[in-house]
Amino acid sequence: ILNVEQSPQSLHVQEGDSTNFTCSFPSSNFYALHWYRWETAKSPEALFVMTLNGDEKKKGRISATLNTKEGYSYLYIKGSQPEDSATYLCAFDNAGNMLTFGGGTRLMVKP
Amino acid sequence: DAGVIQSPRHEVTEMGQEVTLRCKPISGHDYLFWYRQTMMRGLELLIYFNNNVPIDDSGMPEDRFSAKMPNASFSTLKIQPSEPRDSAVYFCASRPFMNTEAFFGQGTRLTVV
Numbered sequence: 001i002l003n004v005e006q007s008p009q010s011l012h013v014q015e016g017d018s019t020n021f022t023c024s025f026p027s028s029n030f031y032a033l034h035w036y037r038w039e040t041a042k043s044p045e046a047l048f049v050m051t052l053n054g055d056e057k058k059k060g061r062i063s064a065t066l067n068t069k070e071g072y073s074y075l076y077i078k079g080s081q082p083e084d085s086a087t088y089l090c091a092f093d094n095a096g097n098m099l100t101f102g103g104g105t106r107l108m109v110k111p
Numbered sequence: 112d113a114g115v116i117q118s119p120r121h122e123v124t125e126m127g128q129e130v131t132l133r134c135k136p137i138s139g140h141d142y143l144f145w146y147r148q149t150m151m152r153g154l155e156l157l158i159y160f161n162n163n164v165p166i167d168d169s170g171m172p173e174d175r176f177s178a179k180m181p182n183a184s185f186s187t188l189k190i191q192p193s194e195p196r197d198s199a200v201y202f203c204a205s206r207p208f209m210n211t212e213a214f215f216g217q218g219t220r221l222t223v224v
Contacts, residue, residue: 032210041206043202044154046212089154097209098167101154 002026004092006102013080014110020076021089021105027071032093035064035075038104039086047075049093080109117203117216124223129191131145132219135184136205144213145178145188158202160186193223 005024013019025033032051036044048057053068061078077084087104094100116135124130136143137208146158160166163180171178179182182201190197204213 034212043217045213047209049212051210093210096167098156099213100156103153
């Protein structure tokens with residue numbers, strides 16, 4: 001069983017606050033690290049797929065960093081908005097092409 | 112492409128009955144994944160296929176669960192006999208090749224009473 005951990009499990013922030021959450025994953029057999037956004041009653045949708053150590057990706061107010069040597073990735077949201085409320089999932093993509101998800105961080109942004 | 116299509120969207124069945132969940136991946140995608148979502152375990156990988164061949168089924172909970180992919184455009188997940196603890200949302204996802212994002216279907220909500 002591959003251990004993919006996310007923290008915190010849930011987070012409440014005020015509109016306008018910036019926030020970040022963590023994903024830790026095995027540092028061996030690494031191929032890629034994915035971030036997904038999952039809104040209630042919908043399906044997960046990909047934000048980023050990261051493959052290189054030190055990689056940093058950005059989409060609007062959301063960005064992510066990757067450290068494959070120590071096995072962690074951070075997701076940052078700048079100036080949170082109510083529409084950012086969702087569960088954010090990371091997934092570890094290993095040499096066997098399995099895609100193993102963490103438990104997610106549930107973000108709630110209060111107006 | 113219409114995306115990954117799962118059917119049915121909702122299934123209510125009695126304990127002991129056979130249940131079959133269906134998935135049509137995006138055309139041209141080589142990989143297909145079946146996940147189960149529960150409150151306790153989040154998104155749990157059950158099995159995945161590469162070019163219609165099952166690669167890893169170590170996540171299948173027990174022998175009551177089986178999955179097939181007879182061709183590139185269709186996969187089934189079967190539970191026989193079903194039990195109340197199988198109640199969950201089952202997601203199918205596909206992706207074109209390794210290291211690419213996965214595209215999820217809308218899920219099938221299974222309730223076993």
